[in-house]
Amino acid sequence: MRTIETVGLTLEPQVAAHAEAMFEVLSDPAIYLHENAPPESLDWLRNRFSRLESRRSGDGTEQWLNWVIRLPDGELIGYVQASVQPDGRADIAYVLCSAHWGRGHARRAVAAMLDELALHHHARSFAAVLKRSNVRSMRLLERLGFSAGSPEQHAAQRVLPDEALMLRGVRRR
Numbered sequence: 001m002r003t004i005e006t007v008g009l010t011l012e013p014q015v016a017a018h019a020e021a022m023f024e025v026l027s028d029p030a031i032y033l034h035e036n037a038p039p040e041s042l043d044w045l046r047n048r049f050s051r052l053e054s055r056r057s058g059d060g061t062e063q064w065l066n067w068v069i070r071l072p073d074g075e076l077i078g079y080v081q082a083s084v085q086p087d088g089r090a091d092i093a094y095v096l097c098s099a100h101w102g103r104g105h106a107r108r109a110v111a112a113m114l115d116e117l118a119l120h121h122h123a124r125s126f127a128a129v130l131k132r133s134n135v136r137s138m139r140l141l142e143r144l145g146f147s148a149g150s151p152e153q154h155a156a157q158r159v160l161p162d163e164a165l166m167l168r169g170v171r172r173r
Helices: 016-025 029-033 042-052 105-120 135-143 151-156
Strands: 004-006 009-013 063-070 076-084 089-096 125-131 163-169
Touching: 004 105, 009 105, 016 042, 016 063, 016 076, 042 063, 063 105, 076 105, 089 105, 105 135, 125 135, 135 163, 151 163
Parallel strands: 089 125
Antiparallel strands: 004 009, 009 063, 063 076, 076 089, 125 163
């Protein structure tokens, strides 16, 4: 994995050493308005980050790529991540602390990750699953060229009724 530079942000490959700063970021309750829960402890998060450093799924078939998002002043504000399947589909996710919502950071970080995945990790298409109530995230994905999956695609991906599947192909330059 490479470090990715984009306007006003650096995406660093996530490692266990990021756990302490990220524990604070991921303790922001606003992040969990739509789903998931904060990490149960710093040790739990450090162990998780350590396991993810392999960059591979347990069976070795998927690339597990995780980057922390760093501002120029050194502050960590969230992460972007992808699981790249052998067929070139990348399932993506991202989280930013609420203090940095609405500033364009998520759009720039996700766009930079998508470019990296296409150019260096053989991704040919992208998918994201999110809660339908997460309008902010839905709009972000739409601005990045994602569109809603069909009912058949939702069924094939086993997307829950309160979730939305958003899809995008790789843009050719």
